[in-house]
Structures are given as structure tokens and as C-alpha cells.
């Protein structure tokens with residue numbers, strides 16, 4: 041399975057449910073495929089049904105290829121248990137409908153992988169009045185976690201929430217007064233606001249980790265490396281194109297290599313109980329000083345609750361805020 045550390049193949053039953061946002065492409069695709077190849081039911085929470093259907097066909101083909109290589113302990117089923125559910129993180133209404141549909145299905149939820157994300161996009165405001173990167177990368181996932189936490193708490197031991205963050209969290213300024221950008225569009229720094237959204241995820245893992253510590257649910261954040269995926273599409277023109285070529289030639293790793301640590305944290309039983317930490321390349325790593333500042337983590341937590349309060353019930357607010 042390539043060079044360097046890797047994940048074990050962990051046979052899972054179909055009643056193990058793994059939900060991955062943005063699973064039709066890049067890192068999410070690899071995490072979904074490998075989880076399903078080990079036997080789990082994987083919910084692909086994506087905004088495009090057609091793209092996701094194509095991904096499902098490709099995953100099944102790659103499953104057959106892997107079987108013909110005689111990779112041991114893969115699922116004995118003939119097809120993978122992959123299910124599309126519509127989710128558009130740009131809208132709290134879509135997020136709410138998605139969570140309602142998931143709850144109605146009566147399924148358990150063992151792993152919630154908040155992977156989907158946008159990169160270096162120009163300033164855009166969502167219909168909910170939020171800066172796009174803030175809502176798609178951070179707030180919508182926060183709302184999903186708050187809404188599905190009850191299901192996870194009732195899904196038996198060792199349930200995991202994973203947040204796909206980035207080393208780019210170091211580029212993000214911690215300034216809660218400007219958390220929802222409202223300045224002139226041409227002064228907007230996508231680098232800074234992308235970095236902020238990733239910083240918030242690491243801080244969320246720490247702050248929420250404290251609240252759910254000792255329970256059956258854990259939360260961790262991950263940097264996958266610099267990975268050659270469609271994530272870089274916004275750099276594919278102008279002067280950034282040259283930089284992108286260099287990144288792809290010299291630095292970037294494949295989606296599979298980039299997903300390995302995430303797959304390990306999804307399936308490896310040895311990570312049961314590991315909570316509130318930031319992972320890079322199979323190791324627990326110390327994030328930036330802002331990211332690990334407890335007071336700032338708690339300030340962000342309070343500000344986030346204020347921003348998402350209109351989209352959560354009182355019960356959901358209480359549940360996510362309760363300390364064990």
C-alpha cells in the first residue's frame with residue numbers, strides 16, 4: 041500500500057455506519073472507498089447526485105481491482121454498501137433537512153467524517169448571511185455535529201467525529217470580531233479566511249473534546265498533507281497556475297497517500313478513546329499557539345454557538361454544550 045506508515049485492513053460489518061461529507065472526490069473518495077471495502081456502510085453526503093453516482097461506480101470497479109490483487113480481509117460482498125444523501129453545506133436549510141433525513145432512517149452512526157471543504161475562493165456571502173468559507177468549512181459541519189450527536193451517543197462504544205483541517209490553520213488570524221467578513225470584497229484574503237476556517241476546526245476538536253471526554257464519542261482533527269486533488273482548482277489560472285505546477289510536481293502527494301492517516305483514524309481500533317487532538321501523518325502534532333489557547337477555544341465556542349443558535353433546537357444546544 042505504498043511507502044511509509046499505513047492503515048490496517050479492519051473487517052467491519054455492514055451495520056457499522058460511516059458518514060463522510062464531500063465523499064465524491066479527492067480525500068473523501070479514498071476514505072469512503074476504503075471504509076466500504078472493509079465492509080462498513082458508507083453514507084456519501086454530497087451536493088451532486090450525478091457526481092456521487094459516478095464515484096460509486098468507480099469505487100466498485102476499484103474494489104474489484106483490489107480483490108483481484110488478493111488484498112486480504114476485504115469485504116466478501118460483491119458490491120460496496122455506498123449510499124448517497126444530498127447535503128449542500130452552503131445552506132443551513134439543506135444541513136437541517138439532511139440531518140432530519142438521517143435521523144428518520146433510524147440508523148446508528150459510528151463515524152462522522154467532516155471532510156468537505158472549499159479552498160482559496162474569492163469573497164462570497166451565502167443566503168444565510170455568512171462568508172462562504174466560514175459556513176461551508178466550519179459552521180455547517182458544527183451544526184451537523186450538534187444535530188447528530190444524540191444519534192452517536194446512542195450508537196454504542198467508540199464513535200468518532202473527525203474534522204479535516206489543515207496546516208493552513210497557521211495562516212488564519214484569530215479575531216472573532218471579524219469572524220464573518222463584512223469588509224470590501226476586494227480586500228478579502230481567501231488565504232487568511234481559509235486558514236481561519238481550518239483553525240476553528242482544530243479549536244473545535246479541543247473544546248468539544250473537553251465536553252465529551254469520557255463518553256462514547258471522540259473528536260479529532262487532521263492535516264492530510266499537500267494533496268493533489270480538485271481542491272486546487274481555483275489556482276488553475278493566472279499567476280497562481282505556475283505555483284500550482286510546482287506544488288503538483290514537487291510537493292503534492294496522491295489522494296490515497298493523503299487519505300491514509302484519515303482512514304487509520306476512521307477504522308483502526310487502537311485509536312478508540314483518543315480525543316481532542318490534531319493529527320498529521322499518523323502522529324499527534326502540536327498546532328499553532330492560537331489553536332491550542334484554551335481561552336481562545338472557549339471564546340470561539342461561545343461565538344459559534346451564537347452564530348448557529350437559530351438553526352439548533354434548545355435540546356441540541358444543551359447537548360453539544362454539556363460537559364460530562
Ligand SMILES: NC(=O)c1ccc[n+]([C@@H]2O[C@H](COP(=O)([O-])OP(=O)(O)OC[C@H]3O[C@@H](n4cnc5c(N)ncnc54)[C@H](OP(=O)(O)O)[C@@H]3O)[C@@H](O)[C@H]2O)c1
Nearest residue numbers: 062065066067128129130155156157206266267269270271
Ligand atoms: N488537497 C489538499 O492539499 C488539502 C490540504 C489540507 C486540507 N485539505 C482539506 O481536505 C478536505 C477535502 O478536500 P480535497 O483535497 O479532497 O478536495 P476536493 O476533491 O475538492 O473535495 C472537496 C469535497 O467537498 C465538497 N464540497 C464543496 N463544497 C460543498 C458544499 N457546499 N456542500 C457539500 N459538499 C461540498 C466537494 O464537492 P463537489 O465535488 O461537488 O465540488 C468535494 O466532494 C477539505 O476540507 C480541504 O480543506 C485538503
